[in-house]
Amino acid sequence: MSQVYAARRERLRERCSAGGSATALVSRPANVRYLAGAVPRGAVLLLGMGEDVLLCAGPPDEQGGDGRPDQALRLQTLPAPGGDCAVAAADLAAAQGADSLAVEEHHLTVARHRALRSVAPRLRLADLGSAVEQLRLVKDEEEISLLRIGAEIADQALSELLESILVGRTERHLALELERRLVDHGADGPAFTTSVATGPNAGRRGHCPTDRRVEEGDFLSVCLGAAYRGYRCEIGRTFVIGTSPADWQIELYDLVFAAQRAGRQALAPGAACRDVDRAARQMLDSAGYGEGLPPVTGHGVGLEIDEDPQLAPAAMGKLDACVPVTVEPGVHLPGRGGVRIDDTLVVRPEADGGPELLTITTKELLAL
């Protein structure tokens, strides 16, 4: 694995040099992890003159975070507790003789940026922009295999829940049980706060579980994901509680299912992100649900649960092969509830069989 991290850093270094900076400071935790293999709490990565250094606030194994740092990196621990590793990194870059340092202006606060300037006044601070996020977009097969395992874990946790009695249990309890099952099956933990939404809450994107209990006749929508060795996937399904769904429930479900399928089918290398969004969105729109739809119908996943690309009406850019994304349209009717269906897929060329579905739980409307 060490070669993988070294190759990633080398690609970043090339981008920096092209931008006129010989050194770079990576502070955003997921970016540090991507380039260093681990991110102890508060750690930053310096791509320095001649050597790369992972600066940690304390001994790495006492700073939390999972994974071991790449052994090819020099580790440097701050002498005094409570210090800022980014400031120490700027100091080190200046001591190495660098004249400019590219920093992540979308992550560093104004106050930290000023502290960097003050510790190394002769160092020109440039903007690294989202160079690391761009490197992270296309995943290698090792990363995809970790996402695949995470998706299997989420599928298992969900399928076990469906075998249990649901009526009378609260959203909060169901969410906690799902999270326990994720860990039972080997997840590091949930990839994000598990969402369980019943009755009038069903179908709301990112709904925070409440004390509402599952009732006969409810829609029940669930969204969960596993973090597995740092990689995060997502699955969302909607069910009906009781033996016979109402007509409006069947109609709404069929509509969202068709929209989600259209979005999935639009995934291909070279497809514009906005076209994938439009494929799903226009079906909901032409059925009269255009108002109040969430701003995105899908997004990238990886070391973070919400990465680029965004599948949204104003999104720029096209999909590449080996980019994992969610497709997750939904409709929520205030006071009545709604439907969301959410899969994680990997964009693959037609010749390889088209998009690879990672979350394989059935999307038939189950009456539980």
Place this chain on the structure above:
Amino acid sequence: MSQVYAARRERLRERCSAGGSATALVSRPANVRYLAGAVPRGAVLLLGMGEDVLLCAGPPDEQGGDGRPDQALRLQTLPAPGGDCAVAAADLAAAQGADSLAVEEHHLTVARHRALRSVAPRLRLADLGSAVEQLRLVKDEEEISLLRIGAEIADQALSELLESILVGRTERHLALELERRLVDHGADGPAFTTSVATGPNAGRRGHCPTDRRVEEGDFLSVCLGAAYRGYRCEIGRTFVIGTSPADWQIELYDLVFAAQRAGRQALAPGAACRDVDRAARQMLDSAGYGEGLPPVTGHGVGLEIDEDPQLAPAAMGKLDACVPVTVEPGVHLPGRGGVRIDDTLVVRPEADGGPELLTITTKELLAL
């Protein structure tokens, strides 16, 4: 409650005016919640010319976050999804005729700060600093009562765990069970990631639960807390597994217990934060454990689990009455484990009975 929030905003406005800014932009989520009663995802608060506005990225009840915003605030929802509320707030301040806006430079990133400047080029951006954090230091009795309820919940969750069989169960499972019990007893959720540490991991501050199983003869240290209506408390205890603790375990426990008691007894209005730290730290230091101690022996709690004041050797400032803090010294011996004892207390004057202990689980060394 509306009057409480209005009074807090009025105090902040006075501080801003004294600093030369008629308007202020509060973006740090816990600060927004403190002043507005709720913080929908992405929301910011503008203390504007003549009126205060809570700017939300979408309809507040669809943006997650708990609590309802103060009804005395005007709510403004961004017209386009995906926008930055801070940028919209700067635009609004300029439209109101403000000539300067104080912002939280310790929270805004360099990139967002630049976007503010670009949308409102004639608005002078000043630094609000940690003005809101300073207001949050001393709690009112309503806030303290929420912390007290959270502490009761954590005590209950912990006491139930102690009644169950522990040997053979993993750190991860015990942590998940504690979190489930917190919710059972009415918590919004855990105040922070529950830490369960066994054997050689015991006593490590902020240890992330692993798959290690509890064994006979282990130290077991647990640190958990409940979030209750936004307020977060913390309790930590260390136990011994099996009938008869080893001599070194008893000695280490007694030492940490004495250090923690010394820290608690040093809590008083007017006491220097560094003196409270020293009271606990010097006992561990003189027993030969000075190396490798965590940088703080306690910290404030409230809407965030780690707030000012910090109880640390270089901390400035003194304690006030009605400031809730943790006292949590610990010793970790690499390869052997260790002991941490952690309480949440409220600083009270001697005349009111001295420090009020919120987390009342026994600190006797229990053999489980």
